[in-house]
């Protein structure tokens with residue numbers, strides 16, 4: 031029974047197709063679809079309206095649509111491609127069954143989902159998806175950007191129409207609007223079941239049959255493509271031109287087949303492609319021969335195709351329910367084409383990042399760090415020293431989500447914040463390249479690793495070149511306050527570092543501080559000065575009580591942490607003091623731990639403050655510090671670590687106070703600085 035029905039349907043379909051095919055050449059090209067660009071995009075001096083964009087004639091003014099893109103050596107992973115096309119890396123990855131940061135072989139065809147909408151000049155006449163591109167080489171023109179960089183997803187004419195820059199004044203650094211050609215289905219296409227339009231980049235050797243075959247899994251067919259582009263079967267299509275492919279289902283790696291399969295030699299391509307840069311179709315007499323032969327072949331080909339297609343669709347319909355169900359079971363209701371990547375970079379942050387940062391090749395990093403050799407590794411960490419064409423830098427290997435670090439640092443430029451100069455994505459791992467802070471972390475200066483500190487009270491050790499003097503300590507506190515003041519008050523949106531500690535403060539060759547490690551940083555809305563979180567992360571000893579107890583995030587969190595750092599600068603002590611070290615080795619016993627932030631209260635109150643403070647100060651300083659200023663600084667630190675956050679100064683006040691302390695310190699005993707100024711060359 032089913033078989034008879036199928037046979038009948040099959041015959042009916044064939045009959046219908048025959049009727050359609052016989053009459054198609056006589057009908058005017060189906061109205062209201064998009065006219066093919068017809069290689070007119072090559073002539074940038076003229077702008078016939080087909081080059082300006084696909085006309086906004088669809089059923090809706092915006093829709094999801096798809097672009098195709100072929101990977102190039104620079105744009106070879108979803109993150110970079112998303113950046114170029116203003117798309118979403120995770121969506122690209124999902125559509126192509128790869129991960130966000132998979133590196134693709136050059137020339138891999140990728141599907142890129144984008145939002146397409148009516149916008150652009152002449153009252154939003156054209157469907158387009160806006161991207162933008164910053165010129166980065168001399169000699170780039172609207173044509174090279176549209177044809178080479180964007181692979182003909184746009185045209186020089188539409189770029190010229192939507193950018194105010196004169197063709198002859200294009201210089202590196204200019205940011206151009208790039209309207210990418212996309213379209214939404216017309217009512218007629220919708221009625222025919224086509225829900226999506228894909229902008230396909232025609233390339234050498236492709237013909238409409240090939241393209242229809244490649245996307246047949248998503249419902250493409252020859253007639254649909256011809257209609258969508260107002261093409262007649264004998265018309266020539268050119269490579270490096272975009273062609274619309276109407277689809278019934280979203281295209282994915284799983285339902286397209288774009289492996290180059292040369293058309294069978296027996297049946298000549300119906301729609302010849304030509305590398306010719308000239309416009310126009312074949313000659314008239316040839317055209318008629320073509321149509322004669324064409325119809326015959328077309329009938330054969332299309333009916334064969336239709337049979338195959340018919341069965342394929344039926345099969346799919348039967349199979350369809352199973353895979354999604356399976357996915358839903360595995361991932362708790364999330365139906366994506368594959369497991370979600372363990373991190374994803376939002377295209378927004380990467381877009382910005384690539385403008386200010388260098389994208390390194392992995393080979394460059396290997397070269398710079400001598401293949402990540404042990405000798406270049408910094409203290410067993412995941413950070414390596416490297417030399418990029420003579421410039422020192424460090425390479426940090428990051429796992430997990432680096433979006434925040436990149437997102438924050440790319441928009442920050444401050445002399446006391448460690449500069450991120452570039453990054454590299456390689457096999458799922460992100461490598462961040464920072465400026466090199468030669469003198470290492472503040473922690474290492476206050477408490478040198480691998481050295482048993484045996485100092486007697488009030489007595490400076492002979493081997494004290496690697497010690498910070500008073501002025502340097504005040505300078506460091508001031509620099510850090512400067513950086514925080516900038517983060518809290520001069521960036522838009524404001525940032526809270528959230529993880530300030532002495533190991534995240536690095537020192538450059540001049541012993542000036544650079545704040546590093548923005549992995550936990552977060553923004554605050556200007557109106558909203560606090561956030562609650564249940565996810566308390568940070569370093570014990572530096573975390574403010576309201577954050578530990580209630581998850582409250584305010585700028586005063588950083589003030590508290592800076593207070594602890596100042597206490598470290600004064601005392602050289604760790605933020606958590608183990609009182610019973612050496613007694614029973616039970617260092618983790620909290621009852622025997624004192625927080626540095628708690629101990630200052632006791633030092634600064636009651637009697638004998640002077641003596642208690644002297645006791646508290648770093649023995650390495652000896653007597654070589656101005657007691658009055660040390661007292662003021664300790665007072666300041668104490669106010670920063672006040673239990674009540676309202677009692678803590680704002681970072682701007684702290685910065686002012688430290689600037690006064692710094693100038694007073696610089697006035698203090700100027701001969702001291704001279705005496706020690708040569709010592710820093712010795713250390714490293």
Ligand SMILES: *[C@@H]1O[C@H](CO)[C@@H](O)[C@H](O)[C@H]1NC(C)=O
Nearest residue numbers: 060061062063216217218219
């Ligand atoms: C839809 O197609 C019919 C003929 O098939 C045509 O008359 C009509 O104008 C088309 N409408 C649109 C909006 O394309």
Ligand SMILES: *[C@@H]1O[C@H](CO)[C@@H](O)[C@H](O)[C@H]1NC(C)=O
Nearest residue numbers: 065077078079080081085155
């Ligand atoms: C496109 O240009 C042609 C001739 O250049 C003109 O006849 C036609 O009206 C234009 N179409 C639109 C929609 O502006």
Ligand SMILES: *[C@@H]1O[C@H](CO)[C@@H](O)[C@H](O)[C@H]1NC(C)=O
Nearest residue numbers: 126127128129283284367368
């Ligand atoms: C999708 O990618 C995963 C991992 O790369 C692979 O195991 C799986 O077979 C792919 N699915 C298909 C249908 O190609």
Ligand SMILES: *[C@@H]1O[C@H](CO)[C@@H](O)[C@H](O)[C@H]1NC(C)=O
Nearest residue numbers: 094116117118121143144145
């Ligand atoms: C399209 O826009 C919607 C919201 O406007 C967004 O959720 C979606 O991710 C966008 N799609 C793409 C491909 O950017």
Ligand SMILES: *[C@@H]1O[C@H](CO)[C@@H](O)[C@H](O)[C@H]1NC(C)=O
Nearest residue numbers: 147149150151160192207209
């Ligand atoms: C796209 O860019 C054009 C200018 O090139 C602008 O007029 C239009 O508003 C933009 N559309 C969207 C959706 O941002």
Ligand SMILES: *[C@@H]1O[C@H](CO)[C@@H](O)[C@H](O)[C@H]1NC(C)=O
Nearest residue numbers: 072177178179181182270307
């Ligand atoms: C257009 O770009 C392709 C590479 O994408 C290149 O091979 C071709 O030569 C370019 N066309 C012109 C006319 O420069």
